[in-house]
Amino acid sequence: MADTARHDHTSRQLRMLSQALDSGRLGPVRRLVNTLSPAEIGHLLESLPPGKREVVWGLVDAEDDGEVLLHVGDEVREALIADMDPDELVAAVGDLDIDDLADLVEDLPDQVIDEVLKSMDRENRERLEQVLSYPEDSAGRLMNPDVVTVRADVSVDVVLRYLRLRGELPEHTDHLYVVSRRHQYLGRVSLAALLTHEPGMPINELIDDEQPAIPVEMSADQVANQFSDRDWLSAPVVDGNNILLGRITIDDVVDIIRDQADHQTLASAGLDEEEDLFSPVPRAARRRALWLGINLATAFLASWVIGLFQATLEQVVALAVLMPIVASMGGIAGTQTLTLMVRGLALGQVGFGNMRALLTKEMLVGALNGLVWAVVVGSLAALWFSDLRIGLVIAAAMSINLMVAALAGVAIPLLLRRLAIDPALAGGVVLTTVTDVIGFLAFLGLGTALLLS
């Protein structure tokens, strides 16, 4: 539901394109591709299998090449760059904004970087070096140093004359920043305020000094949260001495938010958000093998627990038939609690302040559902194997496992975070290990005690 519309639209384009490519008619493909925005071309390239991908990449207008490279995942970007010769690359990235160029620079061949640096004027070269000096995923890397500043002691008409002289403003400029002589950030003036006030009005009466500046070292995730919690369209970036360094705009923040979401979804399956949909098979297989290996270890642990009860299983084969039910219900219930917790942690809504209340609630939910499903599963199992004791065993094991699942669902993400391990990545594996082990242990243990006596 969440995405049917886009799907329908894009999948139609994809099919048309695919047919045109198959038939070898490149004219219509070129026309179709160049009606798209760079982000859309990026999406399209990501969705094409190698072979077709290179053909379409060759048809993209040269002037869009740089922007398109910004809008694809790391793996696809590498492949596209490998497909271009140095001159093309220099031309493609030469016109990018400083912050965008900084994004790409590490993926470029040295020779291309040298050429690009040589073609820049000194001011821009210094700006690029400054942006690159900040860690990846920090505000410093997100900011564009190209900002329009004014002084507080002039009037609106002075600013208007200056702007008319200056001509075009940097893209997505909604405010001018007011700075001191030492370039310290004092506040901002909206373009709207400049337009709606009389020419004689002094700037210092129009200053909005409520907008806090972002420290250059703030993490990209925190920047994104501030933007979305406070409905900002842009924000100034300053260093430790409150010197204005640049500005971050909402369009870059939207990309971060999308990446965060991608990470949450993909990490739970042990996948990397930069992975190419059409990675070469050996590379994709190798990467996924790691995740399968971890899960194999946990599966063997569960098998080892079952192995402890071989004597029981030989005598009561019904336990072998029913045991996956107890483990799987525990896994499902625990995953529900875990998912709520991981989201709560990501939103900063879960912490030591409300942990006990949450645990109580989740345990009660687990107990209630444990009881309900224990009765249902117990009755069904007793009927199936015509043995009331089997029903009692599975009912008791189920109740225990659902309570454990609730406890594990709350505790595991908190523990993982303590250990600085990403709960979105590792939470599911650890949780299902617990619910499998406890599920088999409780069920087969109770079975041994009750049925073999």
Next chain:
Amino acid sequence: MADTARHDHTSRQLRMLSQALDSGRLGPVRRLVNTLSPAEIGHLLESLPPGKREVVWGLVDAEDDGEVLLHVGDEVREALIADMDPDELVAAVGDLDIDDLADLVEDLPDQVIDEVLKSMDRENRERLEQVLSYPEDSAGRLMNPDVVTVRADVSVDVVLRYLRLRGELPEHTDHLYVVSRRHQYLGRVSLAALLTHEPGMPINELIDDEQPAIPVEMSADQVANQFSDRDWLSAPVVDGNNILLGRITIDDVVDIIRDQADHQTLASAGLDEEEDLFSPVPRAARRRALWLGINLATAFLASWVIGLFQATLEQVVALAVLMPIVASMGGIAGTQTLTLMVRGLALGQVGFGNMRALLTKEMLVGALNGLVWAVVVGSLAALWFSDLRIGLVIAAAMSINLMVAALAGVAIPLLLRRLAIDPALAGGVVLTTVTDVIGFLAFLGLGTALLLS
């Protein structure tokens, strides 16, 4: 990683607040709460257990009440509204923008709606009715009818005089819209252009007519995709006759993007994104019971498959010990493919145009990993039970199940979408049912054939 910073910051606040609340000192709580933005207060209220939540809600500045209600999930909103008397509610929502009021109106008691409508002037009442006439999750519901329009045949100085006379512009205005006499949308003029051009410049030379208008019936998800693919900050909304109806701004779009992400994460665990972290226990239990019930049915199906092989299990108990490994590895591998597919579908990157190439790639990855892990698991099992034939059986079953998992991971989301079922919600359940059933069937079937002869 993705969220540590926010977590640390907010969880500190949460703890401070919790302590202050426990000690009953409400002064510091009030001061702390009212330094937050409405969205942050919303997050905070969502994170508080009932009891504390009502206390903090009572401390929020009355003027922020309306905005806070906009920033909480449906369930929490209901609870907060139930906590206010009608006069408070009328005061809280009376000052909201039309699009925001439309968001809330269905949750308000009739008496309050009447009061609010009575207090509005005729123009705003008509605008509200118009916005409400569009379906939820459409562009019509997202738009704010409050836009500033100009004619094409005037010059910059006429517009400047008009704006100075008008005073303040609606929040987040970055463009004025140019309309015909019949109010048809012709294009837009950026505030930046008005500021950087000479007063004598005619508006029709500044018009940007490249920005397409959004049809009022476009789905909210599609609107969000357009904004993020094309780096828009705002966009005009028109009806079928190209009459300008309003404008959508990026801050509302950011909320949609966050909701989409939430949906993807929570749906896979059968959870609703509007659910309150502190739902009353019976309500939370009832809702989750449905999901557990569905999974119970699939677990019984898997048990039934195992039950077909009771005779085998009685004779070779090692099969009972090892069988969960085959099923669980299939589930893990299949979930990886499924997760990539669901994301690809959401981004419009997967469709009938590239389905075959994707299927081939995923099947090859499955085959390669099937082979590798078959050897590993086969050797380990053969050693454990000192029986080469058991090793062979599990190796063969594992290879089969990983191939089936790849096929199912590609096919299930495409089929579900064909049936208009949300793959993010149902994909996981259907997939693990397939990998469980095929895993047990292949392993126990091969075991029966090879070991009982």
